[in-house]
Amino acid sequence: MNVEIAFIGGTGMYSSEEMANVCTVSVKTPFGNSSSGMIVGEISDRRCAFLPRHGIGHTICPTNVNSRADIYALKTLGVTNIISISAVGSLQENIRPLDIVVPTQIYDRTKFRPNTFFDDIVVHVNFADPFCKSITEMLHKVVLDIGCNVKMGGTYICIEGPQFSTRAESGVYRHMGFDIIGMTGIPEAKLAREAEICYGTLTTVTDYDVWHEGGISAEMILDNVRKNDEITRKIIKNVVEKLPATDETCACRNALKKAIMTDLDNIPNEVKQRLQPIIGRYL
Secondary structure, eight states: OOOOEEEEEOTTOOOOTTOEEEEEEOOOOTTOOOSSOEEEEEETTEEEEEEETTTTTTOOOGGGOOHHHHHHHHHHTTOOEEEEEEEEEEOSTTSOTTOEEEOSEEEEEOOSOOOOSOSSSOBOOOOSSOSOHHHHHHHHHHHHHHTOOEEEOOEEEEEOOSSOOOHHHHHHHHHTTOOEEESSHHHHHHHHHHTTOEEEEEEEEEEEOTTSTTOOOHHHHHHHHHHHHHHHHHHHHHHHHHOOOOOTTSGGGGTTTTTBOSOGGGSOHHHHHHTHHHHGGGO
16 A cells, blocks of 8 residues: 555544545554554545554553554555644743744653664664755645744754653753753654654644743643644645655655664564565665
8 A cells, every 4th residue: 555645643633534535554563553543545636644643532642652663554554754743832932822833853852762663783864854854844835825823943842741841841941942842753753764754743832831820731732732623634635735746865765875884684584574664675
């Protein structure tokens, strides 16, 4: 099944009503089960997949999202472009609730999550620019065209969760110059790069983080998640219509070209077979 574009939905986004000719596909992976079955269908005559990272009904907390299985399954389906959709908090006064941010950098503050496919071989991918440049620019243009308040660029700090930050932590993150805070950007972005998939993130701001005198409440966040849902679905349709065909010369698509340090002759056959969808073109 050759699926070109995948959307990974975050809090509040558990289905894709935009798709036609929908079916659910289960993909076995050597890393266990993905967050749910892959919802596969068509948008504007392009084959797409949708995956709710927290599972149907939001049953998986950020630490327990099996991102290795999710990205591996999407790679197996032939996906070359991933659009991640995430709810985040704002760390800056000028980024307001219900704004949209398309970040260009990410800072990893997670602690307990497997963040590589390569437990048995040594691979060092370039991750200096964690989001695909062409997808990021396209997302910004689409959101602008729709007329939403959008910030292009900035840094997403990804914390472990599931608790929100303390006021001290939130203040430090602001002092360090970070723009938005969430719990799911890592390890997805790292794994997508290892899988040579172009990956970009669309973040919807639900609240100011606890540094702000207004504070955080689950009620506020869920209310703003619902408000963001309608516009996000409109963005999805426009993204599919405007996303150009995959550029095979993109650095994302060739991330492993000089990154595999282990001599190929020293990689056990079992490992080669297990990682075939990821490294097969180099074997």
